[in-house]
Amino acid sequence: MRPNKAKAVLLLLAGVLALGLVALAWAIGTGSSEAQEGAMHNCPQAGKWAISVWDGDDGTETGQALATCAAVPVLAAYHLDPETGGWLGWFRDHPDPPMSTLASLDNMQGVMTLGAVGAPLPTPTPTPTPTGQYSFTFPSFYSEPDTFQGTVEEIRMMDSIPGQDFYPGATPPAGGQFAVVLMKVTNIGSEGASVGTFGFRLRDDQGRLFTMDFSEAMSAALAAEAYFDRQGLYDTV
Structure with a gap:
């Protein structure tokens, strides 16, 4: 029973995350025309997690996109790959493979982001x-x-x-x-x-x-x- 419950929890959390990303991307896409191109929306607060969305060119290097969160640097970002069902990650202190597997972001792509609290991962x-x-x-x-x-x-x-x-x-x-x-x-x-x-x-x-x-x-x-x-x-x- 325990493996089944754990699997169910994982699937439920992934579903909630997916719905949140879709809703946030839709809100940005239909929002004010004053939204700035080439910016990460809903950047995380210090020590907090957020669902952020990239508003910019397809194929933008992940580190470059996350660097637009100027107020609070992003320590880590995660994206749930819809094709494989697995998680791709990016880490500020280790931005290159094999440590980081989230190489780039497309326009309106959502990610879970963690704001820095003054200490590296x-x-x-x-x-x-x-x-x-x-x-x-x-x-x-x-x-x-x-x-x-x-x-x-x-x-x-x-x-x-x-x-x-x-x-x-x-x-x-x-x-x-x-x-x-x-x-x-x-x-x-x-x-x-x-x-x-x-x-x-x-x-x-x-x-x-x-x-x-x-x-x-x-x-x-x-x-x-x-x-x-x-x-x-x-x-x-």
Whole structure:
């Protein structure tokens, strides 16, 4: 049941994203004639995600298009490929292949963008990267109305992920790595009771949700997976 639920969540989130991109592109296309050509609309705020749309020439290099978000630099951008159903990504600190796979943008193409908060994305290295920057609150799938809080404690870059439970092992595309997020999860609904520390690898190279260090706290693990998947903070790099 767990793989099916995870797959359903992924499909639902992808559908919501697609509808949002279409609506925003339509609004820009039918809006004021004062809209400036060659500009990214709805740029993200610092440390926030946004659905942005490129209003300019087809085939514009992604970095060039995102550079029009002058107020807040864009750290990362994601686009859901309608042909393959997979995610293409662009990273400011690593704009070239194989790290970045979103090479260019067409007119009225929408992307999920992340605004910079003064710190670069984690450097892709096997050395563990400590972080205390990200802390989130989200509901449990199975224990509503319980509320969980997850705090990212470490990000590890890995060349592969071993198989575990329902999931086979996974390797990223040639030259890539996985970003594994180690997150401490606390059940706020039970007087702040800790439910453990979990590692999450959101998507493997085949688009499946993937969990490491899974324990008996299934609801916390699934809720955390869904949250990070929705935010798109960490994906194959």
